[in-house]
Each structure stands twice: as structure tokens, then as C-alpha cells.
Amino acid sequence: MAVTLETIKKAKETIEHSIKRTPLIECPTLEKELGGKVLFKLENLQKTGSFKLRGALNRIANLTEEEKKKGVIASSAGNHAQGIALGATAQGIKSTIVMPETAPIAKVAATKGYGAEVVLCGSVYDDAFAKACEIQKETGAIFLHPFDDDYVISGQGTIGLEILEDAIDIDTVLVPIGGGGILAGIATAIKSINPSVRIIGVESANAASMTEALAKGECCEVCATPTIADGIAVKKVGCKTLELVKQYVDEVVTVTEDEIARAILFLMEKSKVVAEGAGATPLAAILAGKVECKGKKTCAVVSGGNIDVNLIERVLNRALINAGRRYEFKVKVHDRFGETEKLLNLITQNRANILFITQSMYNVELGITMQEVTLVIECSDMAHRDAVKAKIIEAGYDIH
Numbered sequence: 314m315a316v317t318l319e320t321i322k323k324a325k326e327t328i329e330h331s332i333k334r335t336p337l338i339e340c341p342t343l344e345k346e347l348g349g350k351v352l353f354k355l356e357n358l359q360k361t362g363s364f365k366l367r368g369a370l371n372r373i374a375n376l377t378e379e380e381k382k383k384g385v386i387a388s389s390a391g392n393h394a395q396g397i398a399l400g401a402t403a404q405g406i407k408s409t410i411v412m413p414e415t416a417p418i419a420k421v422a423a424t425k426g427y428g429a430e431v432v433l434c435g436s437v438y439d440d441a442f443a444k445a446c447e448i449q450k451e452t453g454a455i456f457l458h459p460f461d462d463d464y465v466i467s468g469q470g471t472i473g474l475e476i477l478e479d480a481i482d483i484d485t486v487l488v489p490i491g492g493g494g495i496l497a498g499i500a501t502a503i504k505s506i507n508p509s510v511r512i513i514g515v516e517s518a519n520a521a522s523m524t525e526a527l528a529k530g531e532c533c534e535v536c537a538t539p540t541i542a543d544g545i546a547v548k549k550v551g552c553k554t555l556e557l558v559k560q561y562v563d564e565v566v567t568v569t570e571d572e573i574a575r576a577i578l579f580l581m582e583k584s585k586v587v588a589e590g591a592g593a594t595p596l597a598a599i600l601a602g603k604v605e606c607k608g609k610k611t612c613a614v615v616s617g618g619n620i621d622v623n624l625i626e627r628v629l630n631r632a633l634i635n636a637g638r639r640y641e642f643k644v645k646v647h648d649r650f651g652e653t654e655k656l657l658n659l660i661t662q663n664r665a666n667i668l669f670i671t672q673s674m675y676n677v678e679l680g681i682t683m684q685e686v687t688l689v690i691e692c693s694d695m696a697h698r699d700a701v702k703a704k705i706i707e708a709g710y711d712i713h
Contacts, residue, residue, distance in 0.1 A: 314463045316557060318505035321470035321498065324371045328468060331370050331400075333359050335472075337479040337612065342583045343599070349606040351599065352483075353580075354476055357588055357618025361395040361423070363544075364472060364495055364616045365459070369396030371468030372457050373404065381406050386454040388412070388445035390438045390491070390544050391420025392617050393459035395427055402428030409454060411445040413437055417543065417621030437520075437537055438491070439548040460494030461551025469495040473502030476612055483510055484609040487595035489616045490516035490523045490565065491545030493554030499614070500561035511563045513604060515594040517542040518567040522550045523558065527565060531555075541628055542573055544591030544617055566604070568597040571635050576600055578632035580615070589620040590628075637695030639668070641688070643713040644705070648674060648684045656686065659708055665701045666691040 314320065335355045343351040356364035373385070384407035387397045394410040401408035408429040412421060415436050425431050434444035438459075449456045458465065472495070476486060486503060488496045493514075500512040516523055520537035526549075534549045550558075558565075568576075576593035579600060580586040588596075595613035598604050604611065620628075633639040646652040653672065660667060669689035676685050692698040705712060 316463050316466045316470070316497065316501055316553070318502060320463065320467040321474060321502045324367075324464070324467040325471045325474055327374050328367060328370045328471065332367055334475060335359055337476065338584070340584055343606075347599070347606040349608050350610040351606060352480060352610070352612045353584065353586065353596075354472065354612055354614045355586065356472065356614060356616050357586065357592055361392065361399055361427075362617055362619040363392035363395065364469060364614075365389075365392035366396040366399065367471055368459075368462070368465035368468035368494060368498070369393060369457070370400045372462060372464040373397070373400040373406070375464050376406075376455065380455045384408065384452070384454040385457050386411070386445055386449050386452070387457045387459060388438065388442040389459050390441075390546060391416045391424070392544055392619060394420065394424040394429065394431070397457055398424050398427035398429035407454075409448060409452075411441040411448065413441050415539075415543065417619065417624070419621050420619050423619070437546050437548060439534075458551070460492030461553050462494075463553065466494050466498045466501070466554065466557070468498070470498030470502040472614065473499035477503060477506055480610065480612060482610060483612050485511040485513060485604065485606070485611040487513045487515055487598060487604060487611065487613045489542075489545050489591050489594045489614065490514040490550075491547045491591065493523055493550045493558055495614070495616060496523075496562060497554040497557035501557055504561040512561060513598070514558065514562050514565040515598045516565065516567055517545055517573065517590075517594065518569050520546045520548065521567050522547050523555070523565050524567060526550050526555050527559070540573075540590065541570055541624065542590030542594055544589055544619075545594070566598050568594050568601060568603070571631065572597040572601045574628045574632040575635060577620070577628050578636075581629070586615060587618045587620065588615050589617045592617040637698040638692055640690050640692060640698050640702075642702075643685055643687045644710040645679065645683050646686055646710075648682050653684075653686060656705075656710065659705060660688070660690060660701065663701045663704050665697070
């Protein structure tokens with residue numbers, strides 16, 4: 314079997330009654346900023362919170378009765394895991410999922426909740442994959458690959474069909490890249506129908522496995538470092554997906570951790586959309602100016618929303634700091650009555666909110682009659698932050 318428009322259409326018939334047809338929404342804020350329409354394909358609203366359900370259900374639907382009796386095993390960073398667990402349990406099939414020890418707690422709990430046995434191993438997807446292969450040899454269970462599988466790729470390709478049905482005049486589609494399954498599927502579907510649509514893959518700079526594979530012309534392993542886009546932290550792309558990407562994808566770009574954090578904040582604040590790191594990468598590329606959107610209609614696929622709640626505060630805090638909306642600094646004040654109050658009044662008069670304050674006289678570099686005040690303030694934007702800083706300096710304080 315090879316992935317074609319026909320296999321993708323067949324996948325759509327197979328799974329359409331088991332998945333949610335996710336909406337394609339406009340973003341007026343970006344249209345004003347960029348001079349072009351930007352649409353979000355909200356796969357974060359899919360059952361299990363991720364596009365992965367599509368490929369998982371299509372793969373399970375094509376198991377033989379003999380294979381079903383053996384049970385299934387899969388490796389996953391979390392989203393494929395939930396799809397396999399849900400699909401297998403619905404058909405009475407035993408499922409075992411191997412996930413990295415770094416997988417978000419929410420994804421692990423959800424996978425168990427859908428009925429799978431979960432094994433934790435390693436720090437990234439590739440470690441979990443190796444462990445799953447070991448267990449598969451021992452048990453004889455059927456291994457269901459999360460991305461390098463024709464049925465899985467075809468299932469993910471159904472997203473492309475929906476995009477064209479809802480926005481026939483789309484110019485550009487941006488898709489996250491992990492192992493390459495969703496990118497290969499969407500690109501095959503869209504390019505087979507309308508070759509003029511530009512397909513751009515987006516991956517984390519910390520795990521740029523597709524960029525490296527395309528540069529070398531073959532599958533190869535990269536040294537991946539931790540990323541908030543845990544769903545696409547893959548050291549080595551699939552061989553099947555790579556060939557489809559070579560054939561159908563126009564460009565691949567990478568985004569940094571700060572760019573991803575900014576996109577997560579933007580989606581949450583401006584569009585009321587909760588996205589995990591992987592799902593925010595297409596928008597990250599747009600906000601960072603790595604994709605030309607002026608005068609075009611662009612679709613960013615928000616592939617998933619299963620972000621760990623424990624990570625949200627860290628991500629948003631980082632994005633707010635980078636935007637100048639949170640600022641930490643230290644100043645020295647005289648250790649006498651009313652001096653700190655003067656500083657606080659100056660800050661509040663300039664409409665900045667004080668989030669944190671502490672005073673200390675235990676720095677040996679301080680004069681005997683001085684104290685060091687550490688503050689974290691909240692501002693409306695970078696210009697406001699700089700204006701507040703200027704007023705503090707103007708009042709005679711030395712900011713560190």
C-alpha cells in the first residue's frame with residue numbers, strides 16, 4: 314500500500330463517524346497585523362485533544378481479526394497513545410503503550426483512562442520506540458507506528474481534505490512536524506487536489522529532524538534537546554514520511570522555544586484557544602515572520618491541545634517576559650523610613666502593577682545604610698515597560 318489521494322479518501326469514509334470534524338476559524342487580529350487572512354484548523358478540539366486519533370482509528374480499523382487477538386502495542390509522546398488506547402478499547406483489543414518518562418502527566422493519565430497499559434521509558438519518543446520494539450518481540454503484539462505507517466498517514470491526511478472543503482481558495486497551509494505523519498498526509502491530500510497550494514512544515518529548532526533529513530536526503534538521527542513542543546520531539550523522521558515530504562512539501566522552517574511560547578500565549582489570549590507546544594508551532598512561524606502571509610489566505614493547523622497544566626504557567630510567564638509585560642529588577646534604597654514607599658508610589662503612578670517585592674540588607678556589596686529591593690512588575694507592553702524604567706532612572710535609582 315502507498316499513500317495516495319484514494320487511500321486518504323477511503324480513510325475518511327472509515328473514520329468520519331468516529332471523529333469530530335474540527336472547525337476552521339478566522340483570526341481577525343492577525344489579519345489586521347499581517348494584511349492577510351489567517352485561519353486555524355482546530356485539531357485541539359478533536360476527541361482526545363489531538364489529530365492523532367484520525368490515524369490511530371484508521372490503523373485499528375484495518376487490523377485483521379487474527380491481529381486483533383494478539384493485542385496491539387505502540388510508542389508515543391502522548392497523543393498517538395490516547396488514540397490507540399481509545400480505539401483499541403472500543404473494539405475490545407488489549408493495548409500497551411510505551412511513553413517517555415517526560416511525557417506530560419495529563420497525557421499519561423488520559424491514556425490509562427482510555428484503557429491502555431502504560432509503560433514509561435526514556436526521555437524522548439525514540440527511547441519509548443526502542444522499548445516498545447523489545448516488548449513487541451516478547452509478546453507478539455502488533456506494533457502500531459505513530460507516523461511511519463500508510464494507514465496512519467492516510468488518516469492524518471483527512472485533515473487536508475477538510476481544509477480544502479472549508480477553504481477552497483487557501484494559499485498556504487502550515488503543519489507541525491514530528492515524525493512527519495501529519496505533514497505527509499495533509500501535503501499528499503492537498504497537493505493531489507490543488508498543486509498550487511503551498512505546504513510548509515514547521516518543527517522545533519531543538520528537534521529539527523526533518524530539516525536534517527532533507528539536507529542529507531535520507532533518514533538520519535539528530536541530537537534532540539528538550540522542547541516545550543514535546544509532541545514533536547522526534548530524533549528521526551519516518552522513511553515513508555520523508556519520501557512524501559520530498560514529493561509534496563514546499564518548505565520546512567524551524568521555530569525556537571521563545572517563539573513557540575509566544576504563539577501559545579497568543580492563541581490563548583487572542584483566540585481563546587488552548588494549544589500544546591507542538592500545536593502552536595505553525596502560528597509561531599507566522600508570528601516570527603518566517604512565512605509570508607500578506608495578501609494571502611493561510612491556514613495554521615493547531616494539531617493538539619494536550620498541554621500539561623503544570624507547564625502552562627512557565628510557558629506563559631516566559632512569553633510575558635519576552636513581550637515586556639513582566640519585568641524583574643533590583644534597586645538600592647536608603648535604609649530609612651518611607652524610602653521603599655517612595656519607590657512603590659513611583660511605580661504605581663506610572664500604572665505598573667507590582668507582582669512581587671522583597672527587601673534585603675545581606676548583600677556584602679551594599680553600604681551599611683542601604684537596602685536592596687527586588688521587584689517584579691507587570692506592564693502593558695514593551696513600550697510601557699521601558700517608560701516605567703525611564704521614570705525610575707530619572708528619579709535617581711540605579712536599576713539592575
